[in-house]
Amino acid sequence: xxIERHDSQTLPLGWDSDDFSIARRxxxxxxxxxxxxxxxxxxxxxxxxxxxxxNPRHPAAAQFVVSAAQNVIWDQxxxxxxxx
Numbered sequence: 001x002x003i004e005r006h007d008s009q010t011l012p013l014g015w016d017s018d019d020f021s022i023a024r025r026x027x028x029x030x031x032x033x034x035x036x037x038x039x040x041x042x043x044x045x046x047x048x049x050x051x052x053x054x055n056p057r058h059p060a061a062a063q064f065v066v067s068a069a070q071n072v073i074w075d076q077x078x079x080x081x082x083x084x
Contacts, residue, residue, distance in 0.1 A: 001037050001038070002037060003039075004036040006041050007042060011041065012022075012026055016042075018058070027039070027053070030053075030056060037054065037059075037060035037061050037064075038052055038053065039052070040053075041050050
């Protein structure tokens with residue numbers, strides 16, 4: 001299965017701006033061209049993380065199996081204390 005991966009250097013200029021039309025155009029083109037079943041791109045809101053996007057139109061998408069949803073359990077230490 002083909003997976004396409006990008007970092008901030010390989011995406012179009014402005015992909016992470018408040019005007020999401022640049023990112024949308026990039027994503028729409030990826031969907032339409034069926035270049036890969038999965039697109040991995042940097043997260044705009046969590047700078048060190050990545051998002052995986054599945055193209056449901058890609059023939060390989062039929063191989064995916066959806067698992068049961070799981071709750072996210074946040075460790076309270078992530079939120080820090082305001083008085084520190």
